[in-house]
Amino acid sequence: MANNLLKGKRGIIFGALNEQSIAWKVAERAHEEGATFVLTNAPIAMRMGEINSLAEKTGSEIIPADATSIEDLENLISKSMEILGGKIDFVLHSIGMSVNVRKGKHYTDENYDWTMKGLDVSALSFHKVMQTSKKLNAMNEWGSIVALSYIAAQRVFPDYNDMADNKSYLESIARSFGYHYGISDKVRVNTISQSPTMTTAGSGVKGFNEFINYSERMSPLGNASALACADYCIAMFSDLTKYVTMQNLFHDGGFSSTGVTQEVISRFSD
Numbered sequence: 001m002a003n004n005l006l007k008g009k010r011g012i013i014f015g016a017l018n019e020q021s022i023a024w025k026v027a028e029r030a031h032e033e034g035a036t037f038v039l040t041n042a043p044i045a046m047r048m049g050e051i052n053s054l055a056e057k058t059g060s061e062i063i064p065a066d067a068t069s070i071e072d073l074e075n076l077i078s079k080s081m082e083i084l085g086g087k088i089d090f091v092l093h094s095i096g097m098s099v100n101v102r103k104g105k106h107y108t109d110e111n112y113d114w115t116m117k118g119l120d121v122s123a124l125s126f127h128k129v130m131q132t133s134k135k136l137n138a139m140n141e142w143g144s145i146v147a148l149s150y151i152a153a154q155r156v157f158p159d160y161n162d163m164a165d166n167k168s169y170l171e172s173i174a175r176s177f178g179y180h181y182g183i184s185d186k187v188r189v190n191t192i193s194q195s196p197t198m199t200t201a202g203s204g205v206k207g208f209n210e211f212i213n214y215s216e217r218m219s220p221l222g223n224a225s226a227l228a229c230a231d232y233c234i235a236m237f238s239d240l241t242k243y244v245t246m247q248n249l250f251h252d253g254g255f256s257s258t259g260v261t262q263e264v265i266s267r268f269s270d
Ligand SMILES: NC(=O)c1ccc[n+]([C@@H]2O[C@H](COP(=O)([O-])OP(=O)(O)OC[C@H]3O[C@@H](n4cnc5c(N)ncnc54)[C@H](O)[C@@H]3O)[C@@H](O)[C@H]2O)c1
Pocket: 014, 015, 016, 017, 018, 020, 021, 022, 023, 041, 042, 045, 065, 066, 067, 068, 093, 094, 095, 096, 097, 121, 148, 149, 150, 193, 194, 195, 196, 197, 198, 199, 200, 201, 202, 203
C-alpha cells in the first residue's frame, strides 16, 4: 500500500544482503513510497551480487562502503548527495555482526579481538555514520536516522552473546548522538528493536529456530515480520513522526511487555 509518505525524500540504506534482509524490505517499501536512495553494503557483501537486482528494481545506485571505515563513509555520503541531487533525509543502519557468535565462542570465553571487531561493525559504525554525515553537513533538517536493535540490549538471551553488549552500545549512541544532532541540525535518531526475524544475521544465532517459535508464542500479536519492520521504518522516515527522537522503539508484537502468555505457561502444567 503506497501513500507517497516519502515523496521527494533522499536516503541511504545500509545492509541489504539478500531478499530476507530487513534493509531489502525497507528499500522496496521506500521506493514504493516515492523516495530515491543509494544502496550500500560492505565490499565483501557485494560479491554475492544479489543487491544488483534490488538496485535495478528500485532505480538505485550502489556505493560499496565498509561502515567501519571513515574514508569509505566520506566517499559514500558525499557521492550520495551528488547522485541524489541534494542533502539526505533518511538513513537506515541495518548492520550487525559478531565474530564470537559466528565462531561459536562462549560469552564467558570471548576472543577480545573478535569482540572489538563486532563492536566496531555493529555499534561504533552507527556513530561513524552520524559523525561523518554531520561533518559533511549532509542531513536535511527534520531528517531521520534509524538503526535496528534487539531486546537483548535490555534482557539476557544467552545465545545472543556479545551482540547483546553491541546493541546496548548502539542504543546508547542513538540517545547521545540524537541529543547533539537534534540541537545542531534538527535531525532525529532512533533505534527500532525488532522481533527475531529469519535473515542471514538472525539465523547465525544458536538455536534460532526454537527461539523464533518461543518468541512467537510470547508475543500477543506474534512476531513482527521483516516487511512489518520496513513499514515502521517508513513511518519513522516520514514527516508523521517528526518529534520522535532518542528512543528505542519496540517493534515486537508486544513481546517486551509480556511476562508470560497462557500458551507458554500451559506447557508447564503437570
Ligand atoms: N534478524 C533478526 O532476528 C534481527 C532482530 C533484531 C534486530 N536485527 C538487526 O537488524 C539488522 C539487519 O540484520 P538482518 O537481520 O536484516 O540480517 P542481514 O544479514 O541481512 O543484514 C546484516 C547486514 O550487515 C552488513 N554488514 C556486515 N558488516 C558490515 C560492514 N563492515 N559494513 C557494512 N555493512 C556490513 C551485512 O553485509 C548485511 O547486509 C542488524 O542490525 C541486526 O542485528 C535483526
